[in-house]
Structure formats: structure tokens, C-alpha cells
Amino acid sequence: xxxxxxxxxxxxxxxxxxxxxxxxxxxxxxxxxxxxxxxxxxxxxxxxxxxxxxxxxxxxxxxxxxxxxxxxxxxxxxxxxxxxxxxxxxxxxxxxxxxxxxxxxxxxxxxxxxxxxxxxxxxxxxxxxxxxxxxxxxxxxxxxxxxxxxxxxxxxxxxxxxxxxxxxxxxxxxxxxxxxxxxxxxxxxxxxxxxxxxxxxxxxxxxxxxxxxxxxxxxxxxxxxxxxxxxxxxxxxxxxxxxxxxxxxxxxxxxxxxxxxxxxxxxxxxxxxxxxxxxxxxxxxxxxxxxxxxxxxxxxxxxxxxxxxxxxxxxxxxxxxx
Numbered sequence: 001x002x003x004x005x006x007x008x009x010x011x012x013x014x015x016x017x018x019x020x021x022x023x024x025x026x027x028x029x030x031x032x033x034x035x036x037x038x039x040x041x042x043x044x045x046x047x048x049x050x051x052x053x054x055x056x057x058x059x060x061x062x063x064x065x066x067x068x069x070x071x072x073x074x075x076x077x078x079x080x081x082x083x084x085x086x087x088x089x090x091x092x093x094x095x096x097x098x099x100x101x102x103x104x105x106x107x108x109x110x111x112x113x114x115x116x117x118x119x120x121x122x123x124x125x126x127x128x129x130x131x132x133x134x135x136x137x138x139x140x141x142x143x144x145x146x147x148x149x150x151x152x153x154x155x156x157x158x159x160x161x162x163x164x165x166x167x168x169x170x171x172x173x174x175x176x177x178x179x180x181x182x183x184x185x186x187x188x189x190x191x192x193x194x195x196x197x198x199x200x201x202x203x204x205x206x207x208x209x210x211x212x213x214x215x216x217x218x219x220x221x222x223x224x225x226x227x228x229x230x231x232x233x234x235x236x237x238x239x240x241x242x243x244x245x246x247x248x249x250x251x252x253x254x255x256x257x258x259x260x261x262x263x264x265x266x267x268x269x270x271x272x273x274x275x276x277x278x279x280x281x282x283x284x285x286x287x288x289x290x291x292x293x294x295x296x297x298x299x300x301x302x303x304x305x306x307x308x309x310x311x312x313x314x315x316x317x318x319x320x321x322x
Contacts, residue, residue, distance in 0.1 A: 007106055008067070008070040008071070008072055008073065009070050010067070010068055010069065010070045011066065011067070011068060011109075012066070012067050012070065012072065012106055013052075013064070013065070013066045013106070013107045013108075013109045013113065014063075014064075014065050014066075014067070014072055014104045014105065014106055014107065015062070015063075015064055015104070015105040015107055015116055015120075016062065016063040016064075016065055016076065016102055016103070016104050017060060017061070017062055017063075017102065017103045018060060018061060018076075018080060018098050018099075018102040018103070019059060019060040019098065019099045020059040020060060020097065020098060020099060021095075021096045021097060021098060021099045022099070023059055023099070024059060025058050025059050026058075026059055026060065026061070026083075026087070026097055026098065027056055027057075027058055027059075027138075028087075028091070032086075032087065032090075033056050033138050035083070035086055036056060036061070036083055037056075037152065039078075039079055039082045039083055039086075040054070040063075040079065040152060041152055042082075042298070043075055043078050043079055043082075044152070045298065045301065046078070046270065046294075046298060047067075047069065047071055047074060047075045047078070047270065048068060048069050048315075049065055049066060049067050049068070049069075049071075049075055050065070050066040050067075050068070050154040050157075051063065051064070051065055051066075051140075051152060051153055051154055052064040052065070052066060052113065052117060052140075052153070052154055052155075052157060052158060053116070053117040053120045053121065053139075053140045053153070053158075054120065054139060054140050054153070055120050055121065055123045055124065055136070055138065055139035055140070055141075056138040056139070057123060057124065057127065057129075062120045062123060064107075064113075064116055064117055064120055066109070066154075069271070069319075070230065071230075071273065072104065073273075074273060076102050076104075080097075080098055080102060083097070084096070084097040084098065109157075113157065113158060113161075114158060114161055114176070117144075117158055117177075118176065118177045118180060120139070120140075121133045121139055121140070121141040121144070121177055122177065122180065122181070123139075124136035124139065125181065132178070133177060133178075134147070140152075140153040140155075141177070143155050144158065144159070144170060144173050144174070144177070145170060145173075145174050146167075146170045158173065159173060162176070230271065230272055230273045231271050231272060231318050231319065231321065232272065233268050233272050233274060233278070233279065233282045235318060235321050236264065236267050236268045236271060236272060236318050237251055237252060237264055237268070237282070238321075239314065239317045239318045239321060240260065240263060240264040240267065240314060242317075243310075243313070243314055243317060244260045246258075246260045246261075251264045251283075252264075252282060252283050252284065253284055261283070262293050262296065262297060263297065263310070263311070263314070264283070265279065265283050265285075265290055265293045265294075266293055266294055266297040266311075267311070267314060267315070267318065268282065268283070269290055269293075269294055270294070271315065271318055271319070275287070276288070276290040276291055
């Protein structure tokens with residue numbers, strides 16, 4: 001069976017679906033859903049994506065996810081692998097939890113952001129689990145109806161379509177979402193789907209085809225396609241060296257983990273798309289040490305505003321040099 005094309009570029013918006021193997025459950029109790037949301041929070045912080053909407057059903061989930069750094073493959077591998085490991089350990093099971101690889105549809109933001117958010121939020125209603133999206137606890141509808149306030153969901157873009165005043169925008173979005181419940185024939189936002197992975201207006205579909213070089217979508221394709229190059233490990237190391245004024249030899253060869261070296265390893269992993277083993281070779285450490293540094297920096301980020309500012313400045317420098 002041919003792989004689905006994975007098209008990646010900065011600012012891409014995706015509708016993501018991942019279903020349980022053999023259509024079986026992936027969420028068995030509320031604590032599992034809570035853990036999945038924790039994984040979303042962690043991966044958001046790590047990979048810098050925007051989450052516009054989500055819903056967790058019993059045997060699948062939907063995400064509406066935007067990637068400023070063109071890293072959807074890394075994001076989804078981390079989310080599904082982390083959750084599978086958690087479930088397998090908790091329930092003493094083994095093997096695949098999800099049915100193959102996740103499905104991603106690349107979406108034209110201006111034309112479909114609103115419609116897809118409504119589609120996602122009404123999923124439990126269409127499945128006859130609840131009679132109103134407000135009654136389904138495990139979706140982002142609460143963020144848009146004003147009943148839940150957290151930083152997991154990025155509500156600004158969607159609410160800005162309705163009003164600059166948040167209270168008015170929330171009321172308007174709620175009416176917009178519920179309005180389609182009265183439709184005799186529910187609208188299908190995927191009716192304009194092109195080639196099974198692009199939800200764009202016609203002129204954008206032509207643009208995508210040009211960027212792909214007229215590659216046939218039913219052929220075997222690599223999992224990763226880039227329109228813009230990711231920064232190389234060499235570029236990342238040079239920019240960290242320039243920012244801190246540390247000798248490159250100190251960053252890549254020093255045995256003792258100085259602060260600047262740990263930051264260089266973290267950014268090399270986060271921005272390059274390279275595997276742990278490849279990053280490790282550049283810094284004279286094993287892949288497991290790379291994972292340990294990444295986790296350590298993530299812990300430090302929660303405590304240090306200064307570190308968050310430094311990483312933001314470094315990412316800007318690195319991405320502008322890529």
C-alpha cells in the first residue's frame with residue numbers, strides 16, 4: 001500500500017486524524033485522556049506548534065494543528081509514540097495501538113480554519129455521544145465557549161474572524177458552531193479534498209502541484225517532504241557559537257556539559273530534524289545523552305524566563321540563516 005504524502009512547510013495547517021488499530025479503543029478512561037492532553041502540552045512546548053482545535057473520541061482523535069517550523073512528522077511521531085508507550089505500560093499490553101500512520105490533510109487556513117474547527121467540535125454530536133458539543137468534556141469547544149481557560153488551545157485566530165472583543169467573539173463562535181446542527185444535510189468540509197491530502201481552493205491546489213514537481217500521489221514517497229530547508233547541524237552550531245561567543249570546539253567536543261553546549265544540543269535536535277544518533281555524532285555523545293539534554297532543557301524552560309528569551313532569539317537567528 002502506498003504511503004500518504006507528507007508535505008511540510010513553515011506555517012502549514014493540518015487536519016490530523018489517528019484511529020485505533022482494528023477500530024479498537026485508544027482511550028479507556030478519563031486518566032488516559034488527561035495523559036494525552038499532557039503529551040500535547042509537552043510537545044507544543046518542545047516543537048512550537050499551534051493547536052487550533054481538538055477532540056478525543058473513544059477510538060480516535062482529531063487535531064487542527066499549525067506548524068511554524070515545518071515539523072509535522074517529528075510532532076506526530078512524538079505524540080503517538082509517547083501515548084502508545086504509556087498505554088502499553090499501564091495496561092500491560094504490547095504492539096500497535098494506532099491503525100498504521102496518522103492521516104494528515106493539509107489545509108488552506110483562510111478558507112477552511114473555521115469550518116474544520118466546527119467539524120471537529122461537532123464530532124461527538126454526529127456520533128450521538130452527546131446532544132451538544134458543550135457536553136463533551138474532551139474537546140477544545142470549552143475554550144471557545146468560555147467555559148475553560150488554558151493555554152493548550154490557540155483560540156485567537158479563530159475568534160478574530162468574529163470580533164476583536166473576546167466576549168462577543170465567543171458568543172458569535174458558539175452560534176456559528178451550533179447553527180449547523182439544524183441542517184437537514186450536514187455540510188462536509190472535505191468535499192473539496194484534492195488528491196486525498198490537500199484541502200485548498202483550486203488556485204492553491206495548482207500551486208501545491210507545482211511545488212511537488214507533478215509527483216504522482218499514489219507512488220511510494222518518503223515520509224518527509226520539505227519546501228523550505230531545515231537548518232543543518234553545522235548552521236545551528238555556528239549560530240549558537242556566534243550568539244554566546246563560545247569556541248565551536250567547546251560546543252562540540254567538550255566532555256563537561258556547559259550551559260551553552262546543552263543549548264546547542266537541544267536546538268540541534270529541535271530544529272534540524274536529525275535523529276538522536278546523528279546529533280550525538282556531532283557533539284561526541286550517544287543518542288541517549290541527547291534525549292537527556294532535551295528533557296533537561298525542557299525542565300529548565302518551565303523555570304527560567306531568561307532561557308526562554310535566549311532560545312527565542314537563537315531560533316530567529318538560526319531559521320533566518322537556513
